[in-house]
Amino acid sequence: MRRSAAAAFTLLVLTMSACAARNQAPREVSASAGPEVSASAGPEVGASAAPEGWRWESYGGIEIAVPGSWGWANGSQRLHAWCITRADELARPVVGRPGAVATVGCWVGGSPDPITLVRKTGQLVTFDRTTEPPGMRQEGDQTVVLRDGVMITVNAPQEVRQRIVGTIRRVDVDSYGCPVEHPIGLHPQQRPRKPVDVASLRDVASVSACKYEVAGGSGSSSPRLVSSLRLDGSAAAGAVREIAKAPVGAGPNAPQTCLPEVSYGDEAIVLLVRSAAGPTEILLRYDGCDHNGFDDGVSVRTLTAAAVAPLIAGPNVVFNFSGPQEKLPILRPS
Template sequence: MAESRRWETYGGIEVEVPAEWGFGNSEWPSCVVQPPFGYVGRPGGIPLVGCRDDVPPLADRVPYLWFSALPKDPAIRSYDGGWVEESQIVAGVRITVLTDDDTLRSRLFASARPVLDDTDCPARHRILDGIEARPDPGLTGMGPVESVTICRYFTGNRPTNPVLSLSRVTGETAARLVRAILSAPEGSGPNTPGNCVPEVMYGDEAQVLVVRDGVRRQEVFVRYSGCDAHGFDDGHTRRWLTADALEVLLAGPHRPSGGLQSAVARLRRPSRFDPPGHGQ
């Protein structure tokens, strides 16, 4: 039976990886809780105490693919047990693979490619214009939901493509997500503006949801980073963040790169949308 695979996206690059791999966010590839089958890593998060920029001991080692926003020269390093760490640059993004399987490493690099910019998650999107940007209204007039594309953007200054991750949910999962958004209380929150200085008040990442019902296409902006202006915005109504919606939106490849303010962090819960053994 053919191996199940999925596409992972970062900075305008996509790579096809084993479907059972988990996720990790940290300062260095080895500084995450090791999922049992391997994982896809993105920069960000808080390094574990005592962690260093090196591979784990052989008994604890699992394969990974790591995206980096700061390209360095390509490199190959060999380790004990036949493990090899190789880095390549694809369209300005550094991709690093650690594995003891030469065939897998070659296949991962062969699949790496730029994401076409005519998708639901273009590199130049109005959400990057600032906190006042809003989508065209509105979500309430749509028919039965068929799919939701989730686009996670870095909203700060970045020299490469700002798309941090991209995925799509369909069927009942998509319909349940939209119902959760529409049932959220009107307004903005939970907010804790007193916890941030002005420069970081709105954080450095946000999401754009592209909802389709088979006829119409509607965007929803999701803001959850920083301390203020949190919530869902369909261009007509702003609504509070809720745990039901965030179960999908802050899981898997969309796990936030940095920490969340406590009011938002309390809404996060273990998610069925994270593979078993997902990274920190």
Template sequence: MTGSDDAMTDTLTSAFRRHAGQAPPVDGLPEKVVVLARRRRRLRVTVAVAAIVVAAASIPVAFVASVRDTVPTATRPHPAWRWESYRGIEVQVPPDWGYGVPGRSWCAGTERGAPRPGAVGRPGPVQDVRCMPDYPPVDQRENWLVFGGNEAGVHRYDAGWVEETRRLHGGSVTVFTDDAALRRAILGSVRPIVGTDEHGCPVDHGVVGDQAGYRPTDGGLPRPETVESVSVCRYTLTSGSAFPLLSSGRLTGEAAGRVVAAIRSAPESDVTVAGDGAEIAVLRLHTDDDRTREVVVRYSDSTGNGFDDGTTRRELTADAIRPLLTGPNSPSQLSGAVAKLLGG
């Protein structure tokens, strides 16, 4: 290997890395450029380098490429995938993905059951543990999508696993997978929520600014048989949140009618609302006369938790609350009495 060859390789590599942050990520491009440059080296040096690469392959190492905060190229919505919302953005994931991502506290998590095809995670209380390395061994990994405040960028790990973060509309989506096509499809579906999300939930709501005093004004609960769907919208009550929507979901058909019937059957309550909760949910009941009525669901106050349709306040019951606070709407904070109703 000559000095001029080394200088040329170093110059090309340095120039490429200087400009990598100004271009969208392309799988494998940095490695390809370096490989092409180094083909000029003699065989004995190539063999030595290959030995080092093989020795290092068993160690999980993240290779980072910086990218600008940018809107990903939009893709056609996948008709069979479901939508997930958080703050001001929504994104599609495969329908068989579950919920709950241990993230960088994976080594302290409880034992999981059968491997899942993937999972969606949202910020919330986590165990204060830093596991090494950042992700589980290859045979314990699953596809993940996490909402949160991560910086935009691409991190490459061992065995072809990649973590990529895109930022949009004040939020971020991080996907961790070894399937490049799946990663592109998910990140390509990210879009800002304009008005209401795919499940019919507003990105903001009046109850957030007046959690104790807010009451719906649209006439109370409709008859269960008239309800075509129920949008379940979960909000943070933390002040200063530009986009307080934490998650959403939708019940349709018989499931929607059953939950409305369960709310109507709940005992009436005259307990004063405390107004000190961390989260709250709003149900938007869509009826066959093209009207939308609301029910406020308080579950994280110190007192006064229950359903409020603007006409009647009712107690929370297991039959009524369990179909609502599940899946994407699993609460991160709630009172002990409500936890018992949920089976906690």
């Protein structure tokens, strides 16, 4: 789970982490929210197709297929704060990743434990890091799979649960073209290895948006892929054009609000762009109190809502961040 914890459960939860405000809005995201993203791998990725009508979700080197209609949520909140989840939220199946949890004590224990029951948590798949040995356990409507340092929790009716669990697989590069590990995880200050002015990119074919943990922020000594999506064709070209429109100059930043060692935040997104210039990278830093912006290796451009939006849709939705409130309408638009 992320190192920060929410102090209150409101539309916006402000917390303090190493002198930096962590902002959380716990609303869930439907599968239809935001721009359309690719749900199957392109030919350059070479991954097997998900079952018809399903899509792949990846985390930390593990991929799992889920029904394409499932949305996304703060997995920690949905699973561990089940007693304050609204009925309309429970009705929406979701895929969740680690996030801050409201300080509310939901009852645990008994047989079966409420946290294992669909009527308490709704249908969900959640990911988290774990140090437990590989294995599997089942209780109520829940199956927990421990594999390669990842805990996958599946709460669903038996038939659906078994089908989902049966798709779990290990990957080095996921179905959207994102490597499980990237140097930015251990070296958040690094710049793209092949500098190319984003405004010069032509014939953009696809953009893989790969979200990674960042060492120092996440607390992990082996930061890994958190989530990913891929834009293809006109959607990819449009995303690159919006980045090129953003003004040169980093931000929004507020370096005075946090310690330098955590100023990059918990996460960063690496954009793998495929265009006439060949494979290139753009680094999207958004999570910390400082160093925010799009870095193509030539210059750093300011975060804008239009440029950021397609890259933080769906599985890459941002639930927590540090830094100035000016980032709220960019990262958590209403």
